[in-house]
Amino acid sequence: MISILASLFLEHTVYFIMCDCVWYFQQTASSQQLALSSLTLPGGGSIEDLDLDFVLPGYPNIELKKNGKDTHVTLDNLEEYLKVQVTV
Numbered sequence: 001m002i003s004i005l006a007s008l009f010l011e012h013t014v015y016f017i018m019c020d021c022v023w024y025f026q027q028t029a030s031s032q033q034l035a036l037s038s039l040t041l042p043g044g045g046s047i048e049d050l051d052l053d054f055v056l057p058g059y060p061n062i063e064l065k066k067n068g069k070d071t072h073v074t075l076d077n078l079e080e081y082l083k084v085q086v087t088v
Helices: 002-025 029-037 078-087
Strands: 059-063
Touching: none
Parallel strands: none
Antiparallel strands: none
16 A cells, blocks of 8 residues: 555656646756756655656656666756656
8 A cells, every 4th residue: 555655656746847847948047957956845855765767657667768777866867857758
């Protein structure tokens, strides 16, 4: 039961992040940097707490880049992650 709830929370959070992609990519570079530096999740968590990697959500065998399953999403590569998600 806990894994089902965690999975639903993760899917909802990824959806929320993806919805903000359109807004994010319409901003200036300085606004994008400010948005990334101040990004926190509800409850105070960080992107790293989501334990995301460069695979298509729900399809762990589809890597979004070479060695994607071994590349964790961090604030440093979040923009790249969002770009590959939008283009899939």
